[in-house]
Structures are given as structure tokens and as C-alpha cells.
Amino acid sequence: MTDKRLDSSTPDEPSGFVRALDERGDATVGTVGQGLAPATTRRANPVSRLIGHPAFGWIVIALAVALPFINSSAYAIRISTDALIFIMLAVGLNVVVGYCGLLDLGYAAFFAIGAYTSGVLSTTFGWPIVLTVPFVIVAAVIGGLIIGGPTLRLRSDYLAIVTLGFGEIIRITANNLDFTGGPNGVYGIPDFGDFGDYRADIATYWIVVVVVGLAVLASSRLGRGRLGRAWRFVREDEDAAEAMGIHTYKVKFAAYVTGAIFGGLGGVLFAVHQTAISPPSFNFLFSALILMAVVLGGMGSTPGVVVGAVIISLLPELLRGAENWRYLIFGILLIVVMIFRPQGIWPHRTDEKPARGGRRRSRTDATEVSQ
Amino acid sequence: MTSTAFSQSGTRAKAPVLLHVDGLTVAFGGVTAVNGLSFDVHEGEVISVIGPNGAGKTSAFNCITGFYKPTAGRILFDDVDITGKRPALIAARGVARTFQNLRLFGELSVLDNVRAGMHVRIRQNAFDAILHTPRYRRSEQEATDEANRWLDFVGSRGNRAAEVRNLPYGEQRRVEIARALAREPKMLLLDEPAAGLNHGEKAALLDLLRRISDLGTAVVLIEHDMGLVMDVSERIVVLNYGKEIADGTPEQIRSDPAVIEAYLGSDDAEAQQEAERVAHSSDTGGFHDLPTPEEER
Numbered sequence: 032m033t034d035k036r037l038d039s040s041t042p043d044e045p046s047g048f049v050r051a052l053d054e055r056g057d058a059t060v061g062t063v064g065q066g067l068a069p070a071t072t073r074r075a076n077p078v079s080r081l082i083g084h085p086a087f088g089w090i091v092i093a094l095a096v097a098l099p100f101i102n103s104s105a106y107a108i109r110i111s112t113d114a115l116i117f118i119m120l121a122v123g124l125n126v127v128v129g130y131c132g133l134l135d136l137g138y139a140a141f142f143a144i145g146a147y148t149s150g151v152l153s154t155t156f157g158w159p160i161v162l163t164v165p166f167v168i169v170a171a172v173i174g175g176l177i178i179g180g181p182t183l184r185l186r187s188d189y190l191a192i193v194t195l196g197f198g199e200i201i202r203i204t205a206n207n208l209d210f211t212g213g214p215n216g217v218y219g220i221p222d223f224g225d226f227g228d229y230r231a232d233i234a235t236y237w238i239v240v241v242v243v244g245l246a247v248l249a250s251s252r253l254g255r256g257r258l259g260r261a262w263r264f265v266r267e268d269e270d271a272a273e274a275m276g277i278h279t280y281k282v283k284f285a286a287y288v289t290g291a292i293f294g295g296l297g298g299v300l301f302a303v304h305q306t307a308i309s310p311p312s313f314n315f316l317f318s319a320l321i322l323m324a325v326v327l328g329g330m331g332s333t334p335g336v337v338v339g340a341v342i343i344s345l346l347p348e349l350l351r352g353a354e355n356w357r358y359l360i361f362g363i364l365l366i367v368v369m370i371f372r373p374q375g376i377w378p379h380r381t382d383e384k385p386a387r388g389g390r391r392r393s394r395t396d397a398t399e400v401s402q
Numbered sequence: 403m404t405s406t407a408f409s410q411s412g413t414r415a416k417a418p419v420l421l422h423v424d425g426l427t428v429a430f431g432g433v434t435a436v437n438g439l440s441f442d443v444h445e446g447e448v449i450s451v452i453g454p455n456g457a458g459k460t461s462a463f464n465c466i467t468g469f470y471k472p473t474a475g476r477i478l479f480d481d482v483d484i485t486g487k488r489p490a491l492i493a494a495r496g497v498a499r500t501f502q503n504l505r506l507f508g509e510l511s512v513l514d515n516v517r518a519g520m521h522v523r524i525r526q527n528a529f530d531a532i533l534h535t536p537r538y539r540r541s542e543q544e545a546t547d548e549a550n551r552w553l554d555f556v557g558s559r560g561n562r563a564a565e566v567r568n569l570p571y572g573e574q575r576r577v578e579i580a581r582a583l584a585r586e587p588k589m590l591l592l593d594e595p596a597a598g599l600n601h602g603e604k605a606a607l608l609d610l611l612r613r614i615s616d617l618g619t620a621v622v623l624i625e626h627d628m629g630l631v632m633d634v635s636e637r638i639v640v641l642n643y644g645k646e647i648a649d650g651t652p653e654q655i656r657s658d659p660a661v662i663e664a665y666l667g668s669d670d671a672e673a674q675q676e677a678e679r680v681a682h683s684s685d686t687g688g689f690h691d692l693p694t695p696e697e698e699r
Contacts, residue, residue: 248532249532252531252532252534253528253531253532255531256526256528256530256531256532256538256542257521257524257526257527257531257541258527258528258531259531260510260514260517260518260521261521263507263510263514264507264510264518264521267507267508267509267510268505268506268507268508270469270489270501270505271501271505271506271507271518272507272518273468273469273488273489273490273493274467274469274489274493274498274499274501274505275493275498275518275519275521275522275581275585276490276491276493276494276521276522276585277490277518277521277522278488278490278491279490285528289528381509381510381511381514381564381565
């Protein structure tokens with residue numbers, strides 16, 4: 032029959048897989064297909080069971096809170112506070128880059144806006160730091176609107192270039208304005224307050240633990256809700272998302288502004304922790320390091336990004352023994368990790384787990400998945 | 403074989419007009435992809451848009467769904483002018499579509515893909531998500547239940563928690579239709595849903611199209627598979643070189659000289675007979691492989 036002959040020459044001819052499906056029934060072949068799928072399902076070795084346990088996050092937080100009792104040296108507290116602030120920035124950038132797929136090369140700009148807003152208000156007007164927080168949020172949102180408004184209509188490559196420029200503009204502006212202290216920056220930024228018997232740096236550390244802990248939780252939960260899903264839809268396919276009624280411009284804007292707020296709040300913590308800030312702290316290298324933490328840890332994965340941030344901020348300290356070689360070794364280690372684990376150290380898992388009795392109630396969204 | 407279940411166009415045609423396309427024209431530089439196209443879709447109707455490759459079918463679809471800005475013409479949906487509106491706004495009004503080449507969210511789970519269709523209906527805000535309010539839990543549960551219902555409706559049997567890109571092709575097609583249905587559209591635009599499907603899968607698609615129509619959803623189909631088109635359509639619009647050359651019931655389209663000419667050229671009498679034969683054949687395949695005037699843009 033002519034049609035048959037014509038059929039067999041079509042480019043749309045069903046693949047062997049589809050034909051097998053037809054002949055042998057979906058169930059059998061479908062199962063085989065799952066076996067062929069990339070290994071997204073992880074074997075339950077003791078390590079993955081431990082880190083997958085719902086209590087694991089609480090154990091990490093408990094350890095973070097307990098740190099001053101284990102080692103209260105000024106050095107340990109300082110680098111731990113630095114690492115925590117870096118985690119805050121990394122989870123903030125993860126919203127922009129990991130969830131929404133917008134490449135932001137100037138994220139340190141929001142960090143600078145937060146640090147300077149808080150620093151200038153507290154030193155010039157003598158305000159307590161807590162009072163500056165609402166202004167920091169407003170300033171970060173305005174910064175996000177100014178840069179995001181015109182550029183989020185662009186597709187990724189252009190956005191990367193514009194954000195790169197924005198990062199430099201903020202730093203150079205801070206370097207040249209009088210009220211930001213020019214190249215000297217702002218100094219004498221006050222602590223969060225008086226905490227009686229506790230050392231000021233330890234009190235600051237604990238506040239940072241609480242704020243960063245909440246930020247990590249918030250960004251993780253945001254990523255699982257309606258808005259978080261919309262971010263991922265935009266990352267995966269902007270046109271298809273638009274066809275489903277998702278206003279992609281607004282959704283990207285929300286990601287960008289959320290990232291800006293995280294960055295701004297991170298800046299407040301940084302200003303208090305350092306007590307003095309100056310423009311070189313907010314250079315391009317810093318933006319690149321935050322991005323590196325996100326990519327190294329696993330884009331879109333909150334625990335991964337936290338791990339990435341800890342590694343990026345603490346590894347140079349641990350490599351101090353190597354003296355002048357330490358940044359070379361740091362670089363080589365990063366390259367090695369990305370070669371052997373391009374998806375990141377702790378990549379995002381797509382698979383939703385069917386809810387089980389002992390699981391947290393927040394996972395109810397995964398019920399009935401396998402019928 | 404002519405379907406009787408769907409040839410009650412007499413009654414259906416009296417339904418109110420849902421989509422009104424008037425003088426739609428799209429030009430890319432010097433090329434006019436769609437040239438003065440006018441047609442109506444009534445509520446709950448199943449119509450097909452056919453034509454050789456490059457006839458402007460997909461371009462017309464892209465205009466209706468807002469992906470292209472028309473050069474001229476007007477598009478009314480539900481009595482509201484949607485000409486040149488943003489795709490998201492048109493989708494929110496109740497127009498859902500699938501794409502000629504699958505456009506699923508590859509790295510996301512099957513369930514998440516279907517939840518995309520419900521996005522505009524899920525009632526929760528960012529603070530609900532951060533605080534895990536009762537409203538968040540309720541809306542997530544509802545979304546999951548509904549996603550499962552739509553996947554059942556299209557007959558998807560794969561692992562719904564797995565990444566959608568790991569599913570076989572036919573399953574992915576089903577998920578894409580489930581995602582569009584989850585939008586609960588008044589009108590569903592399907593761009594070559596049968597492409598790449600085998601006979602069994604095509605039969606399942608035909609059944610699915612009928613069940614979608616039973617929901618009261620208007621279906622506009624771009625399809626090369628004549629067997630499917632003739633079987634399911636109440637009305638067929640034929641395009642060639644961006645112009646509408648015929649609009650009528652499957653019976654009228656089969657015997658329309660302009661349609662036969664468009665597919666095979668008018669001079670070749672033998673070819674004309676062949677075209678009629680193919681048009682009357684109920685077998686799948688149909689015009690699919692016949693010579694085309696120009697390549698698909």
C-alpha cells in the first residue's frame with residue numbers, strides 16, 4: 032500500500048522505543064525506560080540518609096549556635112560570621128540564578144547598597160542598626176527596580192553584561208560620593224546593642240546565625256511554593272511559561288527583587304560585623320565568588336548552595352598553611368570539583384518523594400504521586 | 403470513515419462565537435506568512451486548520467496566542483480584543499496551547515509541569531509559602547490532586563514524580579496536553595499533536611480529543627494527519643500561502659477543487675485523482691508526505 036511506503040520515509044517515524052511501547056505495552060517498556068534514565072535517584076547510603084533526614088537542618092543550626100562554646104577564639108568567631116554572611120548572599124543569589132536562571136554578575140551591588148545604607152544611617156544619625164533595616168530593604172528594592180526594570184526584558188546574556196556594569200557603577204559611585212566617605216568608606220558602625228555579659232562579637236554571631244537561618248529557610252520554602260515554581264518554569268522555558276498564563280516579566284522581577292533584599296540584609300550584617308566598610312569590599316571578584324558558591328554547591332538547591340558558600344568562604348582560611356600558594360590551590364580545587372561534579376556538590380533533586388508517615392507535614396505536596 | 407458523533411455542526415454552529423479572527427496578517431520583512439485570514443471558532447467546537455508546510459498555520463496560532471504581533475487584523479476572544487496582547491494575558495483569559503515541538507519544562511517533575519497550567523488559579527502568595535500557612539498547604543494539596551486528575555484524564559502512566567524529560571516521547575506529548583488542560587481553557591490550540599506518534603498512540607489521541615470536546619472546550623487543531631483531521635473535525639479551515647482557500651465541513655473540504663490544487667497543483671489530472679483517493683482514505687498518513695510548495699518557516 033502506497034501510504035505505508037510513504038509512511039516509512041517520514042522523518043516523524045516513531046522511534047524504536049515508541050514502537051516497542053506500542054507492541055509490548057507501556058508498563059514494561061516504561062519501567063525499562065526508567066532504568067535507562069540518568070541516575071537521578073540516589074542510593075540510600077548512610078551519608079545520604081543522614082543529610083536527607085528532616086532533623087539534619089536542625090542539627091546544623093544547633094551546631095552553629097553552639098560554636099562559641101566549642102571554640103570562642105576571636106578568629107573562629109570572625110571567620111564563622113563571615114561564612115554565615117556569605118551563606119546569606121549565596122542563598123539570595125540562588126533565587127536569581129538558581130531558581131529563575133537569570134545570570135547576575137553584579138550581585139555585590141545589593142550587598143553594597145545594604146551595607147552603605149545601614150552604615151551611613153547609623154553613623155550619621157546615630158540610629159540603632161535595627162531601625163535602618165526597613166530603609167535597607169527599601170533601598171535594595173529601589174536598586175532592584177532601577178536595574179531590573181529595563182534589563183529583565185532582555186534575555187540572559189545581555190542581563191549578565193548589564194548587571195556586571197551595575198555592580199561596578201555602585202562601587203565606583205560609593206568611591207566618589209562624600210556622604211559614603213569616598214575611598215575611606217564608613218567606619219565606627221555600631222553593634223546590634225548591649226548584650227550584657229556576652230562578648231560583642233559572640234552576640235553579633237548569634238544574631239547572624241538567627242537571621243541567616245531564617246533567610247535559608249525562607250529561600251528554600253519560597254522555592255517550593257507557587258512563585259518558586261513559576262521561577263523554575265521561566266528558567267526552563269520562558270515561552271511555555273508565558274503560554275500557561277505566567278507573566279514572565281513580573282516573575283523575573285520578583286526573583287530579582289527578592290535577591291536584592293537578601294543581598295541588602297546581608298550587607299547590614301556585614302556592616303555590623305566589620306564595623307567599617309569601604310568600596311574595595313564590593314568589587315567584581317566578590318560577585319564572582321558568590322556566583323561560584325551557587326554553582327559549586329548546585330544551582331537551585333538550598334542545601335547545596337549553603338555547602339558551596341561554606342566551602343568558598345572557609346577554604347582559603349583552611350589553606351593558610353600553604354601560604355602564598357593557597358589561592359592557586361583554591362583555584363585548582365574548584366576546577367577539579369567542577370570537572371568531576373558539574374551539577375554541583377549537592378544538586379537539586381527533581382523527584383518528589385511520596386509522603387510517608389514519619390515525614391514532615393510540609394511534604395504533603397507529594398502525596399499520591401505514584402498511583 | 404466519517405464520524406457521526408462529531409458531525410452535528412448544525413447544532414454546534416449556533417453556539418456563540420468564541421474566537422473571531424478578522425483579516426489577520428503577519429509579515430516578516432518581505433514574506434507574508436499569513437495574509438488576511440478570517441475565521442470564527444464557536445464555543446465547544448472542534449476545528450482543524452490544515453495546509454501544506456509553510457502555509458502559515460503555526461504563524462496564525464502564534465498570533466492568536468500572542469507570541470507574534472499581527473501586522474494587521476483583529477482577534478477577538480470572548481468578545482474582548484486580544485490583538486497583540488501579551489501571551490500570559492491571553493492564556494489567563496482561557497486560551498491554552500501546545501507547541502509543534504514539545505516545550506515541556508524538562509528538568510521539572512511531571513506533576514510540576516501540569517501545575518504550571520494551574521498557576522493563575524492557585525491562591526497563595528509568597529508569605530504563605532514562607533510561613534507554610536494553612537492556605538499554602540491547602541492550595542498545594544489541591545494543585546497536586548488536580549494535576550493527578552488531569553494526568554489520569556490524558557491517560558499518562560509514567561512516574562509522575564520523575565523529571566519529565568526522562569519520559570518516552572508519546573508520554574511527553576500527553577503531559578503537554580495535560581498541562582494545557584490544567585489551564586482549564588475555553589479554547590485549546592493543539593499544534594500537530596499527532597506528529598511522531600504511532601498508530602496506537604494516534605487512536606488514543608483521537609479518543610482524548612473527543613473527551614476534551616465533551617468537556618465543552620473548543621479545540622483548534624493544526625494537523626497533517628488527514629485521517630485524524632477528517633475524523634474529529636466539525637469544520638476545517640484550509641490555508642495556502644498565508645491565505646484561506648477553503649472553510650467547511652470535512653465533506654466539503656474533500657471535494658473542494660482549490661484544496662486539491664493547493665496540495666498537488668491543478669494541471670496534473672492523475673495527481674488530482676491521487677489526492678482525492680488520499681483524502682478519502684481513512685488511513686493515517688494522508689497528505690503528510692506529499693510535495694510541499696515551500697519549507698515550513
